[in-house]
Amino acid sequence: MTMDLTESTSSTDAARDEASWPTQQRLLCTPIPGPASLARQAHRATSVAGGIGTVLPIFVERAGGGIIVDVDGNHIIDLASGIATTTVGASHPEVVRRVREQVGRFTHTCFLVTEYDGYVEVCDRLNALTPGTHAKKSALFSTGSEAVENAVKIARAATRRPAIVTFGHAYHGRTLLTMTMTAKNAPYKDGFGPFAPEVYRAPLAYPFRSGLDAAGCSAEAMAALDDLVVKQLGAHNVAAIVVEPIQGEGGFIVPPPGHLAAIQEFAHRHGILLVADEVQTGIGRTGAWFASTAEGIVPDLIVTAKGLGGGLPLAAVTGRAELMDAVAPGGLGGTYAGNPVACAASLGALDAIVNDGLLERAQRIGEITSAHLAPLVGTHPWVGEVRGRGAMQALEFVRPGTLEPAPEAAASVVAHCHRAGVLAISCGTYGNVIRLLPPLTISDELLAEGLAVILEGIRGLA
Ligand SMILES: Cc1ncc(COP(=O)(O)O)c(C=O)c1O
16 A cells, blocks of 8 residues: 655655555445445444444445545545544544554543643643633543533533523534434434423524525524523523534534624623534634634634544533633543543644644635536536535535425435445435535545546436
8 A cells, every 4th residue: 555645745754654545546446335345234234233324334444645445445535534523534644653652651541530741732732723812721522422511511500501502403413412402303313302401492594595695694593593592591591502603414504704703792792601513613624723713703612523533532622711610620521531542643633734734725625626516506406505614515405496405416416426436425404415524635636536526426417
């Protein structure tokens, strides 16, 4: 296997020696899935719970840069990054080097029992990188859901208020509290009630579906938020408004300009904390460290996960120091939260973003993607909108001439991509959105090839 680091993904020579990427080329040896994957799939069906879904049923042998190699030897172009978990790629040399070094010293001690530097270093980095120049502190966890839950705990402890407001189309996770905060019923909530109390939902500003201009769409959503918080709940009962700066699972919905700033102003006018769930948008994905920055907001608490861990399970809540200190010692944490190997991986990923210029790379990925896809709007009847920021772009499919969601079109294009060796995934409340989340270390050539396959799939729609 060779490693092909392009100009935009340069790393130190020492780090390169530690990892080996698969050849950065799409290569199909068998149909997808191939016989070796199918055999494992048959076995998996007898061993793994049916509730665990998989988008593309291939078993992976190796992955890195923009390529995933399956057990049949197929080289698949990765436009999903494990749903944005492997933002720097699945085996970035700097992550691999740091993880190897850490594992050689110790795998874990539990930060609640004894301390280690990596935990504090990740907190320092997050305190410095997140929006705002005020004093900040962080707490580490393992998953995005766990971190969102802890942001709610911190907000309630700091404000001594019970209610939490989330939005339509929101996705915050699969635990009891976070699935309650999530909007979509099936498959996330169906049959799993009763749900957690004191979670309320305001309608989301969804420009494409509102039928209004940006200002009207924002004003309509703000009026509904005011009605919920002030009239129905009583603002003094609301601890936090939790928002994804660009909604992920719900369909990569980008708010109208100024809308998040309006939510922030509303929250602060009522003594409510603004919590940004940047689990999917954060850590360079949108071309800035945080999507909140482009929106001009400074959240009181900001939740990160996915890309933060460089592929290992790590999540965080970062926020105003006085809020983070509102919880008494022992009130936060978990025996695996902030595991030292995950912290080492995180420091490697954060260094890679800086040293490899991956914020600029995310912006470039956004430019290349929209250059390929934006011309479809108005020229292809099934494509309603192309939207996103940086390396977080999406296509929303509609029935020709209408706003009616077309999940069958999204599914057909995704299936075409999979057959052709391109890993694309769908999302959206209506299942009619294809989201593109390539690793930031994908080369221009592979990205363009993956997009060309998507275009082929779209042109093939009846
Ligand atoms: C915005 C957002 N919040 C929370 C989560 C939950 O994170 P995890 O799957 O790590 O629990 C996700 C996962 O997709 C997410 O996109």
